[in-house]
Amino acid sequence: MITVENLTKSFPGRGGEVRALDGVSLEVPAGTILGVVGTSGAGKSTLARCIALLEQPDSGSIRVDGTDLVSLSGAALRAARRQIGVVPQTDSLLRQRTAAGNIALPLEAAKVPGPQRKQRVAELLELVGLSDKAANFPDQLSGGQRQRVAIARALAASPSVLLADEPTSALDPETTGSVLTVLDRVRSELGVTVLVVTHDMAVVRRICDDIAVLEQGRVVENGKVLDLISAPGSRTASALLPELDQVSQQHSATYDRVADVVLVGFAAIGALLPEAASRHGVELSLLGGGMTRLNDTPVARFRIALNGERADAALKWIGERGAVVRHKPTLVAGTAA
């Protein structure tokens, strides 16, 4: 579990002080993947660097499994650092060392005996799906494979936390997929808490349980992705759910009721909406939206229109089955928004 409280960090800038982190607080539950997103300069990397103890914050606290990292020094600080694996933003493998040799580096530094080291390197290569590339040098590996070696190296000392800063930014969609699969395994098979800095919402969509949205050094949204998609006005919802905006602008019909519904899990793939219509004897039309998957959970957002006396009862019934139903003003020809 990572708990960040009221973290601030400023840098001297040309036009005065730049407040990179301005009172950041967030929690990353143990064994989850948090996506830290936000526009360029929002403070994402600074946050990751502070948690990785590569940057000293000006104030605030960072606790990993209960230990406050900011107050540590000497041997205690070195021990805490071993709890945090870091996948650097830039390609950081040593060119003259093989994949196995790169992964072994932190184990050599920790003076792990040879046989144990070999065994651990083999396990890590297996975890990242590169057992057959152990003897390859970085130049003989693809970008995605190099990144997976960097992840294995960051995990060598069995940290409880893994930080990855833009781990897929230089990769094409296919190799991105292989790196994300590895991060997912790191969380699910090793129980490691993972913090991924990314500007790519597809990363959040694929693997993140939680999200923190940063803007100008502040957290403007933080929580479980599957909770936030149902929250009104949520940035996470607008970035991850199927679009509704183009819907019904020129829709000429009028309806008794119009509502946006968000369905998570089984409800998204089941026959909930048609069943609501037939049970209540209403006519139900889909005006827009669609289905998607978030971290393997099916999720749908639809704008629906209902005609019939029992339209309200049908919407209530849908809501009682776990859908989030938000009523819209009834559409009138040409005025829908």
Ligand SMILES: Nc1ncnc2c1ncn2[C@@H]1O[C@H](COP(=O)(O)OP(=O)(O)OP(=O)(O)O)[C@@H](O)[C@H]1O
């Ligand atoms: N070492 C530094 N010295 C001076 N200013 C810095 C330093 N590191 C970060 N900053 C400034 O702090 C602010 C936040 O930077 P940071 O790199 O954390 O943002 P980011 O969200 O990771 O951006 P990007 O997506 O572009 O990497 C920016 O204005 C940046 O210029």
